[in-house]
Amino acid sequence: MNSLTGSRGPSRRTVLQGSAAIGTAALITPWGTPLRAEPVRGGTLRVGMAHGSTTDSMDPGTWDSGFSILQAHTSNNYLSEIAADGSLIPELAESWEASADATTWTFTLRSGVQYHSGHVMTAEDVIASINHHRGEDSTSAAAPIVADITDITADGMNVIFTLSAGNADFPFVMSDYHLPIVPAQADGSIDAAGTDGCGPYAIEEVESGVGSRLVRHDGYWKPNSAWFDAVELIVIHDNAARQNALVSGEVDYIDTADLNTVHLLERAPGIEILSVTGTQHYGLPMDTRAAPFDDINVRMALKFSIDRQQLVDTILNGHGTLGNDHPIGPGQRFFNTELEQREYDPDRAQFHLREAGLESLDVDIHLADAAFAGAMDTGVLFAESAAASGININVVREPNDGYWSNVWMQEPFVGTYWSGRPTADWMFSTAYTDGAPWNETYWSHERFNMLVTSARSELDEDLRREQYFEMQQIVSDEGGTIIPMFAAYVGAHSDTLARPEQIATNWRNDGQRIAERWWFAT
Amino acid sequence: MGFIIGLVWFVVVIAIAMAAGLLFRFLMVQICPKGIAKEMRTAPMTASFGMLMILIYIIVAVFAPLIAPFSETEIVGREYDAWNNVNLLGTDNLGRDMLSRLIYAARNTVGIAFIITALAFFLGSILGLLAAIVGGWVDQALSRTVDVLMAIPSLIFAMLLLTIFGTSVVSMIIVIALIDSTRVFRLARSVAMNIVVMDYVEAAKLRGEGLWRLITREILPNAMAPLVAEFGLRFCFVFLMISALSFLGLGMQPPTADWGSMVKDNATLITFGDITPLLPAGAIALLTVSVNFVVDWQLHRASGLKEQ
Amino acid sequence: MSHIWMMIAQRLALGLVTLLVVSLIIFLGTELLPGDFAQEILGQAATPETVAALREQLGLNDPMHIRYVGWLTDVLRGDLGESLANGQSVADLIGRRLGNTLSLALYAAAIAVPLSLSLGILAALFRNSFFDRVANASALTSISFPEFFVAYILIFWLAGAGGPFPSMANFRGDPSLGDFLYRTFLPALTLTLVVTAHMMRMTRAAIINLLASPYIEMARLKGMKPMRVIIRHALPNALAPIINVVALNLAYLITGVVVVEVVFVYPGLGQLMVDSVSARDMPVVQGISLVFAAAFVLLNLTADVLATLSNPRLIHRR
């Protein structure tokens, strides 16, 4: 049942969707020409995964680790998909259409899509899959992103979503990794422990925190994809062990290379580095309600006293770009190209310090490498560079264990990372608007909040751009987070592995679709 | 061929070490007052070498700021510079001078390890001796408590406690010392058990001596030899504990340099054949070996075995 | 012999009390950890609503003592409960991993124990010789390197590009014995290096400690060869401390090898424990603590029984 080629590609009738490019590939290809060859079928792809825990479960509402997310995209399909070029394309939906105020969305489903178990996908499956995350007593991590959905109904192969407020970017939400389409049970729920899906590979066995093995789904509907016979995901926490496994040929691909030594890994024979910069960024959020961070000049002083270039060179080993204290990446659609890049400037930092009426400043920053890889070192370097303008930063090492519950959003000055969101609206309304669940700086800016709401349902592209530019300006100058760098996703693979010309930048592992898009070179 | 070169190096290093040990012993015999000189003369080569090394470590630790070419945290070059004229041992992952960090780490690591071990011994041996001398329910209560604490794997227990109490230096010292003290308790108690039956302890009890004096004057001096031996090993295990904790993300607070964390931070380099991480690891190993050489010698003297 | 059975019974009873107290300490410790399961499992994605809902669903809102007593009653009924994270039976989760942990411990012990005993005996025989000092110094050096570092060095030499061994000790399904021994050789060797020094030094010290005994002099005056004096006359009397230190190290091989598991990607109990602690997955944490504590108690008991059996004065009372 995979003869549905006709419906591939964007539907011109859908609003906004066609131009939803969120980034261009920023490929570092030291070897010159990209790899290209006719894809061939066969072989077992063995992937070394940096993140995977014995507490991982099959329930989509709990997916969090790199392992869960890659496995999700390998064994499941979603309503929409972010293509390698960054555009949003339909996957299990053939097309979608919005009402004029963008509050009602109608998704037309692809027919005849087969699950690994042999069942065929229905509209009820979609409703059950999304409803799994909704409701008062939802325990899903995706609960906030589906909170706006007030109703879902089925009409044959159409599924109609009613939203509480207009959202021009709603189809993007449907590509979220928590929202795979899985079979509904008789009572309208889904089997949270089940492994069935309609993605390119079927889970053969899985052990949390250890790994899993998936075999090709013969009935997969998507043509010219899923070239491997099988995929093995192996959790290898230790950086050195993971790299050893790659170098010694025990895995073909590792999703995370140790940035400290990536330059050495690069020299190893037969190893290629895959480095893409997208939306992932590291930040140092300050609680804007707490002294001294409630003073905008103090925040500005800190923003000027961090040496961004040094961080990119040292912490990222060059695999990233400078951040400008707002969360929108240079490749994204509404990236503010007019905003001046903030540089390390001890004099201006001192100026702002004096503006705040301070001679010197002593602050604690609470960090753990759980915040992001290299967070501790970032703190150390920050402390060194800030010392020049009379700012004493005391780096407090917090345990990795429990960092997100006890330190982040608890202590006034911490570290954070965001893998980013495909749209500016999604990003801003997740972590910057007043009352957003993860507003980590407790920042409240009237004009900014107003702009977010108005831009969300704004249909005019230019007006929208103008508004997003202003939002970035506001966040950068007045916001509570120092965002010094956008970090590349750095993985590595053996040269026996061939990859398409364009690599997705929205996420690591070729947009988590490596198993579908890559193949073994012959 | 590599093997032969390695062997030659090995022999050369051993020879230099032996020569240094001999020279040191000779010097000490000349310099020291008569009593110490006499003991020094009995020191075997290994012990002399060990003492020399310990002395060097102490000097390095005490005079770190004078010896180190750069400061502990200063960034002086780009990251992972090779060995060169300015940074003799290259730079670390942030571009700090490796040699300077090694030297400062001597101060931090040895200092903290010493405090931890000393605390563990203070706690463990006092309680162990108390249990042995008082006996009865005090002994039972203490021994059973220690049994329970020892039944929890130390690394996991340390992780648990450090997560609860935070990873400041103080809590690290207290937590590791506490966990280590259970091992010391067991040893101290079993050693003391053999001493409390001695007539001189009975005599002291009959004299009406208090507990404190019984412990400090009658038992402790006679239990010193095995305790000192254990001290040598425990002292070194503390480095490893800190290092393992650092591996699990709970080590020393940066930017403080300590060998355990330095091994951890640079360890991945070894998989590319870079020997930089061997330096802090070697520093730990050399101190371990040195301390234990001296301890072995002292034990040998205390054992009364006369053969050489 | 009856007093030995008495001792075993007594110690087992005491061991049960130890397990109970350990479970209580671990429970309280995990409770004291900042954050609970609901927060940890949702991580950065947690919102107050979802956390509250998850707590409600898993019964985490019950008071501490009720949860502990509930857990305890289940355990006494032989039910270790289910993982909060993925609903799997704790017994199953632990069972699989315990097998792995025990196999690796056994493998390492099978190399380390004979090796360290022989080295210790030889060092005692050739005490203060060049051999003794080199063996001693090498052993000390090997324990003074952090475990993960030893592992990296071994991987660098023996695995990686061109090395004969795999750098990962993971395997799928039931490997053949040969395959198992081959794949887990490096972790076993790492552990061997870590524990050998302690046992070797104790063996050497325990033997040398006896060499001043009159019965050793007697054996020498009977014209016995030095090797026979050590093996036949000193060793049997030095067994108690040696057995004790072996037991201690075996316990370590079972309970303390999380770092080696991580480096060699070996699915053992240590990794499960660390993950479960950081997720506050209480039933799993409790289950593993019980296994670890039981291993410690049983090994100690075994050591004491063996030490008793090795001493005729304790088995054959007058």
Add this chain to the structure above:
Amino acid sequence: MSDQEILLTIKGLRIEGRADEEWLEIVKGVDLTLHKGEVLGLIGESGAGKSTIGLAAMGFARDGCRISGGEILFDGINLRTSSEAERRALRGKRIAYVAQSAAASFNPAHKLIDQYCEGPVEHGVMGRSEAERDATELYAKMQLPEPETIGFRYPHQVSGGQLQRAMTAMAMACRPDLIIFDEPTTALDVTTQIEVLSAIRDIVEQFNTAAIYITHDLAVVAQMADKIKVLLRGEEVEEADTRTMLANPSKDYTKSLWAVRSYARAEQPPVDSDVTPVVSVRGVTAGYGTVDVLKNINFDIHAKRTVAVVGESGSGKSTAARVITGLLPPHTGEILFNGTALPPDYRKRSREQLRQAQMIYQSADTALNPKLRLRELIGRPAQMYLGLNGKALETRTKDLLSLIELEPDDYIDRLPSELSGGQKQRIGIARALAAEPQFIICDEVTSALDQLVAEGILKLLDKLQSEFNLAYMFITHDLATVKAIADEVVVMKEGIVVEQGPKAQMFQPPHDPYTELLLSSVAEMDPDWLTNLLEERAGLTAS
């Protein structure tokens, strides 16, 4: 005997021992000749080098010692130039050794028979089963009970006297030409000693084995040896055949050794019955757990008097001391001190009560904390009880050192390890005196000492008693000591007082049978004493 073939010749033997880093000569040129079947007694005080010479006869030097000069010829083999392997082949096979303490010298991990068979089997003299049969035979010859099965016991399951005999049997296993006996009976009770001595003498005679018999006890060596060599500080004093030596010692040192046993303190007048005794033991029954080690013991100790409590090991005499000191509260009965009852547990006693009763221990090695200097060892009781400090304490400490006849300035800062055995025991006495007590328990205070030294201690105790009006309780197994120092005697056996009364009465017949056995078992300086005694006892049982 001298017409027989020479077995062992030692000429100009020099042995050095290491102290700190120096080598000191401990045997300084000793000559020795031994014929086949001959028994030589080596006698001397501790430090005379007798054991060292005995071992050197096997070509063996203890760790920390080395043979530095002279010649050792055993049956034509030069033990100094032969290889270690050659010497090893001789040891156990042609030259055997019987150690002082069989309990310590038998390996606790192996059965007696295994240890017996090891020598013959390893030396290739006979096979295992033959050796086992042979062992049974020798055990029977050594008059061990149940000779067929006793070998299958572990050493700790066999009594001390039996062990010593089993060890002699083991030494005989390869039928050696020479056996070195190193104080084989010193650790035994007197009654056991006789059995062992006679067994050894019989078997040596039977196999015509040559022997070197090392001891500090003249009376014992007189029974065993054909000739006697007296040693002093590594040098020979004189050598002669046994009878000559006993009757006519030529050197002063030898004479002084012979004279030791003559000391006896002056007879004390009887105490008035209305004087309150210092210590009074009333109906004491005590023990460990439910087992009573003491059964209804009564005796009094008066000021300026010495009560000797006599008995063999296991008689309960030390337990009595523990009851009096309060270490072991009795089940029933009480201890009166100057007429008032003491609390049974020492922890309940007042500091004053503790001060009044002091104790001197048998082994000064374990009774003195090896890590404390004399200043603190002796000064501490004075500081504690009398509140002395600083200058006063130092003066008092030095006075005490003078009292025990040690030069104060020289000794006050020494450690116990820097003293000789006798000096250590004096420190024990000084420590007891420092408390200025009325009553001192002396627990076997002389049994670990050489006789000359022991006599010095006894004299000192005697002197101190009259000087400070002390009451002594003297625990001993040695009747000679009793004779020397006691006013009253309490004889104990298995926790019961079998006889008690003034000394004069005790040493006069009629005796309790046990007292009689004890008295008759004390070896005398008569070469025929053992033979006569055995004949006498045999006659008694026969009739």
